[in-house]
Amino acid sequence: MNVPHVFASSIALAAKKVVGFSMAECNRQLVISNAEVITIQSKGSFASTMEFRLELSLVEAILKGMKARQLEDPGMRESYLAEFVNIISGHALTAINNATEEISRLTVPRVGKENAYEKQGLSDKFDTCFTSEYGKMEVLIEYSLNAVVYELT
Amino acid sequence: MAHSVLVVDDSPFVYHQIKDMVEGSEYEIVGSAKSGEEGLELFRSLNPDLIILDIIMPGIDGLETAEIMLREDPNVKIVMLSSLFDSNLLDEVKKMGLRFLLPKPIEKDVLFATFEMLLGDEK
Numbered sequence: 254m255n256v257p258h259v260f261a262s263s264i265a266l267a268a269k270k271v272v273g274f275s276m277a278e279c280n281r282q283l284v285i286s287n288a289e290v291i292t293i294q295s296k297g298s299f300a301s302t303m304e305f306r307l308e309l310s311l312v313e314a315i316l317k318g319m320k321a322r323q324l325e326d327p328g329m330r331e332s333y334l335a336e337f338v339n340i341i342s343g344h345a346l347t348a349i350n351n352a353t354e355e356i357s358r359l360t361v362p363r364v365g366k367e368n369a370y371e372k373q374g375l376s377d378k379f380d381t382c383f384t385s386e387y388g389k390m391e392v393l394i395e396y397s398l399n400a401v402v403y404e405l406t
Numbered sequence: 407m408a409h410s411v412l413v414v415d416d417s418p419f420v421y422h423q424i425k426d427m428v429e430g431s432e433y434e435i436v437g438s439a440k441s442g443e444e445g446l447e448l449f450r451s452l453n454p455d456l457i458i459l460d461i462i463m464p465g466i467d468g469l470e471t472a473e474i475m476l477r478e479d480p481n482v483k484i485v486m487l488s489s490l491f492d493s494n495l496l497d498e499v500k501k502m503g504l505r506f507l508l509p510k511p512i513e514k515d516v517l518f519a520t521f522e523m524l525l526g527d528e529k
Contacts, residue, residue, distance in 0.1 A: 271511050321418075335417070339510075
């Protein structure tokens with residue numbers, strides 16, 4: 254199974270459903286310096302730490318797309334961004350779980366913290382990025398897939 | 407009379423999404439909770455017709471919360487919500503005696519059809 258491909262296609266599809274605009278996968282690595290960082294983990298057969306780095310202009314577009322309210326409350330902004338990441342990573346993990354027929358579950362996302370989780374024992378990693386008319390998003394994933402995957406030929 | 411709905415989800419996005427969807431309909435949100443613990447309190451005090459319950463939450467998660475609700479009222483009508491909706495999770499939800507797991511983000515038509523099916527069980 255091509256884990257980066259599964260992630261990229263699931264994330265792009267889910268993001269459009271949540272915010273209403275398209276995010277296309279990039280062909281090259283990005284370095285987003287001034288980014289909002291949201292981290293989430295999965296535990297189980299697909300153990301991973303996923304770090305989402307969003308350009309601030311994209312953050313504003315996401316909040317608008319989610320019709321975010323009461324943003325004067327600082328916790329509210331974090332809650333919306335956490336839910337955005339929860340949904341898009343949930344769609345990606347659903348695809349992995351269905352392909353492997355194994356069980357992995359998500360943790361509650363953490364907003365604004367780089368290296369928010371321990372990454373012990375994760376053997377593989379990849380970076381992917383997405384662009385939209387509103388800005389860019391980079392996703393850094395470290396993972397271990399402890400499942401036998403039978404590819405259909 | 408409107409059917410009362412309790413929303414248990416730590417995300418304001420989901421709460422506002424559902425609030426917008428039910429506006430002007432035969433459903434009315436009578437309470438909202440951001441954790442399983444708070445959800446259980448409102449479930450006991452409000453006795454809602456329908457409960458929308460997220461699975462991934464801080465503290466007691468949605469599955470454990472649903473289990474307690476079902477123990478206290480086997481006829482409680484619960485719609486589970488999750489960003490994750492793989493076949494194992496569907497099986498787990500079914501084994502608990504629940505029939506509906508909706509993927510996030512919620513679609514209005516799907517939510518209303520689910521409510522109708524749950525309430526139709528009474529007829």
